[in-house]
Amino acid sequence: MVPHKSAAVIEALKIVQHHRGWISDESVTAIAAYLQMGAAEVDSVATFYNLIFRKPVGRHVILVCDSISCYVMKYGDIYKALQEKLKIKFGETTGDQCFTLLPNACLGCCDHAPAIMIDNDLYKDVTVGMLDRILQKYT
Structure with missing residues (x-):
C-alpha cells in the first residue's frame, strides 16, 4: 500500500x-x-500535465515555447521553420517517428527567448539559423 x-x-x-x-x-x-x-x-x-503524453510521440519531443516573451522575440519564425523542416504542425509526429512538435506555455528562460526544448535539452536565444545544427544532434 x-x-x-x-x-x-x-x-x-x-x-x-x-x-x-x-x-x-x-x-x-x-x-x-x-x-x-x-x-x-x-x-x-x-x-x-502537458509533459505526460497520452498518445504515442516520436523518439524526440520538441517543445516550442510560445510564452509572451518568446512571442515578442519572434518564436513564430522558429515554429514556421520547424514546420517546414519537419513537415509537421503542432501535435504531429514525423513519418519516421523521430520528432513530435508541441507548443509549451513557458520554458522558464524568458530572458533568453525564443527557446525550445528537445527531450531534456534546453536551447536559448534560438535563431532559425541554429535549427539544422540542433536537429542533427537527434537524427
Missing part, C-alpha cells in the same frame, strides 16, 4: 512514460490498480 497515493501518481506516470514513451489506457489502469485508486483519478493527473 502506498501511503501518499496522490503524490505517487505523477512519479508512477513518469516512470512508465520513461520506459514506454507514453501513457496508454492500459498503463493508467495498471497504475490505478497498483496505487489502489480509480483509473479516472490517475487519468485526470495524466491529462493535467
Whole structure:
C-alpha cells in the first residue's frame, strides 16, 4: 500500500512514460490498480500535465515555447521553420517517428527567448539559423 497515493501518481506516470514513451489506457489502469485508486483519478493527473503524453510521440519531443516573451522575440519564425523542416504542425509526429512538435506555455528562460526544448535539452536565444545544427544532434 502506498501511503501518499496522490503524490505517487505523477512519479508512477513518469516512470512508465520513461520506459514506454507514453501513457496508454492500459498503463493508467495498471497504475490505478497498483496505487489502489480509480483509473479516472490517475487519468485526470495524466491529462493535467502537458509533459505526460497520452498518445504515442516520436523518439524526440520538441517543445516550442510560445510564452509572451518568446512571442515578442519572434518564436513564430522558429515554429514556421520547424514546420517546414519537419513537415509537421503542432501535435504531429514525423513519418519516421523521430520528432513530435508541441507548443509549451513557458520554458522558464524568458530572458533568453525564443527557446525550445528537445527531450531534456534546453536551447536559448534560438535563431532559425541554429535549427539544422540542433536537429542533427537527434537524427
